[in-house]
Amino acid sequence: MNISVPRGTEDLLPENTKQWQVVEEALKGLAHTYHYDEIRTPMFERTELFQRGVGDTTDIVQKEMYTFEDRGGRSLTLRPEGTASVARSYVQHKMHGNADQPTKLYYLGPMFRYERPQQGRTRQFTQFGIEAIGSADPAIDAEVIAFAMDCYQVLGLKSLKLVLNSLGDKESREAHRQALVEHFKPYQEELCSDCQMRLEQNPLRLLDCKVDRDHPTMSSAPSILEYLNDYSSQYFEEVKKHLDAMGISYVVDETLVRGLDYYTHTAFEIMSEAEGFGSITTLSGGGRYNGLIQDLGGPENSGIGFALSIERLLMALKAEGIDLETGQTLDCFVITMGDEAKYTASSLVYKLRKAGFRTDQDYLDKKMKAQFKAADRYKAKYAIIIGEDEVNNGVANVKNLVEGEQKTIELDKIIEQLETSV
Known part of the structure; x- marks a missing residue:
């Protein structure tokens, strides 16, 4: 069900x-x-x-x-x-x-x-x-x-x-109320059941009726402005x-x-x-x-x-054809190759988020090309690539996806570098 x-x-x-x-x-x-x-x-x-x-x-x-x-x-x-x-x-x-x-x-x-x-x-x-x-x-x-x-x-x-x-x-509304009752009373039976009740309880509400809005008495009803x-x-x-x-x-x-x-x-x-x-x-x-x-x-x-x-x-x-700029982009998307890189990535992603960078990574074991496509879909500003060699050397390749420039940066200095760039 x-x-x-x-x-x-x-x-x-x-x-x-x-x-x-x-x-x-x-x-x-x-x-x-x-x-x-x-x-x-x-x-x-x-x-x-x-x-x-x-x-x-x-x-x-x-x-x-x-x-x-x-x-x-x-x-x-x-x-x-x-x-x-x-x-x-x-x-x-x-x-x-x-x-x-x-x-x-x-x-x-x-x-x-x-x-x-x-x-x-x-x-x-x-x-x-x-x-x-x-x-x-x-x-x-x-x-x-x-x-x-x-x-x-x-x-x-x-x-x-x-x-x-x-x-x-209150005084003006009461005067107008009496005028409305006198105006609509002769036609009460022609009005919808709601308006018949409103005429006794709150005749001003007749003017807001969706059923009787085309009734001839509506256009000729006394105006509140005449009774102020x-x-x-x-x-x-x-x-x-x-x-x-x-x-x-x-x-x-x-x-x-x-x-x-x-x-x-x-x-x-x-x-x-x-x-x-x-x-x-x-x-x-x-x-x-x-x-x-x-x-x-x-x-x-x-x-x-x-x-x-x-x-x-x-x-x-x-x-009016107005598209709101949502500004929903990623600062960083971490791309990994190999099991050891995943552990390093988990640590780096956590540190990046703690530093205030909107960050994500792949959790579906996608190939590198598919991970780059994901980074593009998320409109990420930077792709951080970590493989086996990068893990062994304590570095990552940081690519600016807007300008195309790529640098190799030590892992413990990535946040410092990004803070001066983003």
């Missing part, structure tokens, strides 16, 4: 993980530049965290979570997103009491959602995200958006579109001014609502406009959350963040 991976998951083989490592290091480097520190939270949390933090009316909570009971009867859920976990940790560990504020964190790890698998969307996927908690300054919103754009631009992507909206504060109070409107203008000052282009889309209930004020998405990328163009998204920390038992501190899918980022790179 052959056992394959579960549907919606995939193996990342070495030829793939090399690209992942390049992307991950680039993202971590950006986090360092922007002064964000790494946080690692558990892959499963109490189910209540996501019910309260993400929202009972979201598709994530209602349809997509992997939830189970442990042996103690506690309901646990594999994390479907990162913000709720970071917010929980922020509250639990009283990070709001730290001297340096806002608290700026990044995370990188697997998330889990039960949805229909398709290209770039799997049931286990990897998110990179950031959270800046403890400031209500529009400038930090612009910083987070700039960070998100840089995540793609630093890897060479150009066909990008930044879309902005404001969801307003003075504070919310001014806040949005300030965010845009900061982006203008940075020279970051954007488009305001009044229908952008995002899929999570905790968003307030700034919401944004980054999309790929590359030809052949696919019908689902969103690469990443984020926004401000002014009530989440308080809902989880913390102070009235607001935050803003975003998350991106590594899988979709790699899709965008492929769509």
Whole structure:
């Protein structure tokens, strides 16, 4: 019986993980530049965290979570997103009491959602995200958006579109909520069953429905921007001014609502406009959350963040024809002839690795010609050849595979010579 991976998951083989490592290091480097520190939270949390933090009316909570009971009867859920976990940790560990504020964190790890698998969307996927908690300054919103754009631009992507909206504060959202109910109520029976429920619980979510998105009432629905109070409107203008000052282009889309209930004020998405990328163009998204920390038992501190899918980022790179330079080469490949040479090679390979050289050797008793071919496949910089004569004389032939030059060097001086050459 052959056992394959579960549907919606995939193996990342070495030829793939090399690209992942390049992307991950680039993202971590950006986090360092922007002064964000790494946080690692558990892959499963109490189910209540996501019910309260993400929202009972979201598709994530209602349809997509992997939830189970442990042996103690506690309901646990594999994390479907990162913000709720970071917010929980922020509250639990009283990070709001730290001297340096806002608290700026990044995370990188697997998330889990039960949805229909398709290209770039799997049931286990990897998110990179950031959270800046403890400031209500529009400038930090612009910083987070700039960070998100840089995540793609630093890897060479150009066909990008930044879309902005404001969801307003609590007062603005309530006014908009009433307008949406009045707008959709006469057509409630024409909507899908989910939207009929959302109309009563959270009508803003109707604007994000994939089933009813072509219904005539969607295009004529009242805009949130028409219901922003003075504070919310001014806040949005300030965010845009900061982006203008940075020279970051954007488009305001009044229908952008995002899929999570905790968003307030700034919401944004980054999309790929590359030809052949696919019908689902969103690469990443984020926004401000002014009530989440308080809902989880913390102070009235607001935050803003975003998350991106590594899988979709790699899709965008492929769509734009960008090949990542993985830099995966060997410093040295040791070629041996004869049994005694193998013992000498084992000692030398060990010493080379201890000195920091990426080194390998043949373990299949290949002929010398085949060993040289292996060195070429590994893109080794140097081939170190050891035979019976070399063992007897305490030397090795070191060949520069890039320049073709070959030297005979005493075994105990090879590392010293390489350190001045590599």
